[in-house]
Amino acid sequence: MATNTSIEWADKTWSPIIGCDKVSPGCDHCYAISTARIREHNPNPKISAAFAGTTERNEDGISWTGKVNLLDDRLTEPLRWKKPRKVFVNSLSDLFHAEVPDKFIAHVFAVMALTPRHTYQVLTKRHARMRSLLSSREFVALVDDHREQLQPGCGDFAWPLPNVWLGVSVENQKWADIRIPALLETPAAVRFLSCEPLLGPIDLCGPIVPGRGRPKLTYWLDGRPGWGPEQTDDRGRVFQRLAVGPRLDWVIVGGESGPKARAMHPDWARTIRDQCAHSGVPFFFKQWGEWGPAPFIVRVCDPDVGWKGTDEELAAAKGDSEARGATHVHTGHSREENGERRYWLHEIGHKPWSLERVGLPEGTAAIRRWGKKRAGRELDGQVHDAFPA
Numbered sequence: 120m121a122t123n124t125s126i127e128w129a130d131k132t133w134s135p136i137i138g139c140d141k142v143s144p145g146c147d148h149c150y151a152i153s154t155a156r157i158r159e160h161n162p163n164p165k166i167s168a169a170f171a172g173t174t175e176r177n178e179d180g181i182s183w184t185g186k187v188n189l190l191d192d193r194l195t196e197p198l199r200w201k202k203p204r205k206v207f208v209n210s211l212s213d214l215f216h217a218e219v220p221d222k223f224i225a226h227v228f229a230v231m232a233l234t235p236r237h238t239y240q241v242l243t244k245r246h247a248r249m250r251s252l253l254s255s256r257e258f259v260a261l262v263d264d265h266r267e268q269l270q271p272g273c274g275d276f277a278w279p280l281p282n283v284w285l286g287v288s289v290e291n292q293k294w295a296d297i298r299i300p301a302l303l304e305t306p307a308a309v310r311f312l313s314c315e316p317l318l319g320p321i322d323l324c325g326p327i328v329p330g331r332g333r334p335k336l337t338y339w340l341d342g343r344p345g346w347g348p349e350q351t352d353d354r355g356r357v358f359q360r361l362a363v364g365p366r367l368d369w370v371i372v373g374g375e376s377g378p379k380a381r382a383m384h385p386d387w388a389r390t391i392r393d394q395c396a397h398s399g400v401p402f403f404f405k406q407w408g409e410w411g412p413a414p415f416i417v418r419v420c421d422p423d424v425g426w427k428g429t430d431e432e433l434a435a436a437k438g439d440s441e442a443r444g445a446t447h448v449h450t451g452h453s454r455e456e457n458g459e460r461r462y463w464l465h466e467i468g469h470k471p472w473s474l475e476r477v478g479l480p481e482g483t484a485a486i487r488r489w490g491k492k493r494a495g496r497e498l499d500g501q502v503h504d505a506f507p508a
């Protein structure tokens with residue numbers, strides 16, 4: 120089934136695969152599980168069959184079963200869409216999941232090759248399989264076979280496909296260090312990052328060199344300088360030109376939504392925004408998610424003395440401070456330690472309160488639970504909606 124989407128950076132989703140399992144902390148509150156669970160019980164038998172067996176109820180609530188449904192009837196949907204679209208591929212699974220056969224993935228790429236009017240956004244957490252598959256000649260030949268089956272005599276095609284953007288999800292530095300190098304080694308016309316849910320600070324400067332730390336040159340955003348491919352001149356002499364290696368072409372940042380959402384420190388988003396601006400890489404701020412910045416913190420009594428009034432008076436005092444835009448829920452701190460900036464988010468939802476405005480130490484951010492809609496999409500008063508050219 121293809122649907123128009125509320126995802127801010129796509130026009131449509133195309134989901135020929137349903138079902139997944141979790142691979143890293145960014146998956147902890149995967150929204151696709153509850154979507155799949157609801158559709159498993161859809162009264163329309165065609166919809167419920169597409170989702171059948173993909174979720175289960177257990178002691179953790181609702182989880183994926185690991186079953187992956189391959190929906191052949193959805194494979195050719197984009198061939199029928201006349202109007203050019205930005206299509207997010209597989210919003211309810213991962214295209215490079217181990218249970219998806221190479222042949223099926225090749226079929227997806229064949230359809231994308233035959234519809235250059237659409238731009239496809241493929242996002243994965245299975246970076247290793249994406250890299251090995253898309254770098255393999257056998258796989259490209261498989262894509263070609265499927266093209267011929269779908270449209271005999273369709274002619275040559277370019278690889279990597281110019282209308283396919285490949286991305287990896289990275290939620291913190293650990294997964295950035297693992298997934299970004301794999302993405303840069305994968306043939307792609309456009310490479311992008313989805314830092315959502317952003318669960319920690321990420322430095323996009325490049326990989327850590329053992330014993331020497333993180334380099335100052337931003338290889339991931341600017342490309343690593345080096346020698347280009349070997350070429351031959353008119354006289355048959357082989358030479359190489361200086362070239363810049365692959366780089367990230369687009370970065371998306373977003374906080375987590377949903378009842379169990381984890382808060383994103385505003386400095387994590389700001390740092391990525393500033394690194395992208397420095398390197399001229401388009402930056403897209405998708406959302407704050409459940410938690411967003413609060414204007415200031417209010418205490419409703421002296422911490423040394425404690426609250427002396429009634430519970431009703433306390434509730435009124437809290438309500439009054441909240442009505443004025445204050446928070447008393449979360450603060451986030453950051454501090455330099457051994458040359459590195461460390462971050463903390465901690466809850467201060469306890470008594471006592473004070474009605475005085477509290478000065479915040481440097482690096483501290485006041486955050487509160489607004490709900491996704493109210494938290495909005497502005498970062499320091501600005502909407503960031505940039506796309507790759």
Ligand code: SF4
Pocket residue numbers: 139140141142145146149150151152210211212213244
């Ligand atoms: S990879 Fe994506 S679809 Fe799969 S569990 Fe993680 S967040 Fe959900």
